[in-house]
Amino acid sequence: MRCVAPTGRVVQPVSYPRGEVRASDFRVVTVEVRPPGPGEVLVRNTWTSVDAALRLRLRERAPKGYFPAFLLEEPMDGIMTVGEVVESRADGFAPGDTVWHASGWRDYALVKAGTPALGGVGTLTKVDARLAPPQAHLGPLGANGLTAYAGLFHVAGLREGDVVWVSAAAGAVGSLVAQLAKIGGHRVIGSAGSDDKVRHLVADLGVDAAFNYKNGPLPDLLREAAPDGIDVYFDNVGGDHLEAALGALRRAGRVAICGMISEYGAQEPPPGPGNLMLAVTKGLTIRGFRAGEHTDLLPEMRRRMGAWLHEGRIRHRESVVDGLAQAPAALAALLRGENTGKTLVRIEDVPHRERQLPIRPPAALLN
Template sequence: MSTNREIHLASRPQGWPTAENFRLVTTEVPTPGPGQIVVRNQFMSVDPYMRGRMNDVKSYVPPFQLDAPLDGGAIGEVVASEAEGIKPGDTVLHGLGWREYALLDAKAARKVDPSLAPVSAYLSVLGMTGLTAYAGLLDVAAMKPGETVFVSGAAGAVGSMVGQIAKLRGASRVIGSAGSAAKVERLKALGFDAAFDYHDGPVRESLKAAAPGGIDVYFDNVGSEHLEAAISALNLHGRVAICGMIAQYNSSEPPAAPRNLALVIGKRLTLRGFLVGDHGHLRDQFVQEMSGWLRDGRISYDETVVDGIENAPAAFLGVLRGENLGKMLVRV
């Protein structure tokens, strides 16, 4: 195969993205220069945070460029190498998804052992997704055994890990919110003590019913009304780890909620935003602990897999609409 297909950003979305914002482009398979490798991608990740990079605003990661391929986490097999220490046949994790073949410096790739776990797991439970949940819950929010934890977007890739890690680390009660009855059922199967569909009524009331004793930790993937409800339910000295605010990524109007922020004073609450990149020091500990839980069958992870690079935009739109259970991946 001598052609490569990749997805370009054709135009910047206004509000919700549509298929027209993306373009499938056919190019040549690249040839590696000195120190470089070419990877045939097997899986790529589509994540809510990518929506922010589609806007032309300064942020913690640079915006995607128009008429150039998008990028993001991917895993694949090396097919050509001009670099020491990496040879064709090796499996590597890297940051150039959204294309069938990736050309990159070998230094930007990390070799993984495909015999230890399905390769897709390195993008989900054993990868950035799992570490995000682990670091946010245990480091940023400093959850302690015996506490009550609430996580929004709980059936998503990160949220489903947060809830399970909380239970494994001794939380007394774990509550999740999600966007459908089927997801709520799944959360209960994963061991959540309570779960609700946020469409079923005001989040504040659903949370109050699920957590009559209040909550100590809130892991926020959603923002807005969910955050307001959590602030209302948090106990003294409660902590919020703010991982995402998907409810407002596609808003043209800035959100008015939370309107009860003054409660942070009397309750002495801490709200802290974080990016997983700041918590790399936890990676080894995380991989060791998570591998053990996986080996012992104490943790489950869901993947929603879409086939074909041409369907990557649809997969991404699906994540924003919450169509995924667990991690959304594209099998390239």
């Protein structure tokens, strides 16, 4: 006997946005939910991720080498999600298990066990909801945490005494990078797009200096925050931010690029840095990366990140929108810079809220 309703809702794109993402670019449809086949698991999704990089796939063609563009009037595969197994025909998964996978923006997902997704980060995986709330596995204990951890410690090669600048430092990844660098004893500069976010960076996340990049010429703001220059730039923005970083980096400085949000919705490609020759004269290292290239670090990251969360050394804020149909609006708000921390959609329809994520893992997470 089926233990779930035979239908579920799915958010689908119906047009590729031109400029800002709009609700009219999507539709919510009701589809049949078939029973799982051999090796499949049926999951009732409870939380689904909203990430700025989804904008790259809302195009006729995604950037070369990136994940493919979303197909119009089809489910949007490749969005991190957590949920509860309701039916399973796959070894190792049972009804009631909490799992993460990459079939979000829908009520129910049929997921093939063992099939890699999102470079391996989104492969169907059981998570222990007793160690942290399920949605934490979409943020600090999931792909965002892995991006921050791998990018800072392995891609940028953080060294003793480094001064670190993090752009979009109030976002899901940037806020973790800033705090990880502070845990390591580094001077950290954060930038964001509003005065409220700047206050959050200083008062809540403990960065040493922060600025609103809209309040003046970016090189001048960065020079005021880091008068002696920087050694590491963690880039979430690209464009003029990367150009300012090249000017401020000291010899043998490093740039870790995980995103370029300034380009995601641009009608025309923004101009690249005009001072790239500084990479030669200063002996800089500039390296782009994705979390899926570092899945081998997941156990290490989750162990260390879990301990820091438990100790209160990492603070994680959520911007939560309730109701599956609100996922496009949540993405649009994120791209306008209206979020702080991790943007999530809670599938159930209950009132909107923004809150601090409680993390209460038992000692098992620290071992």
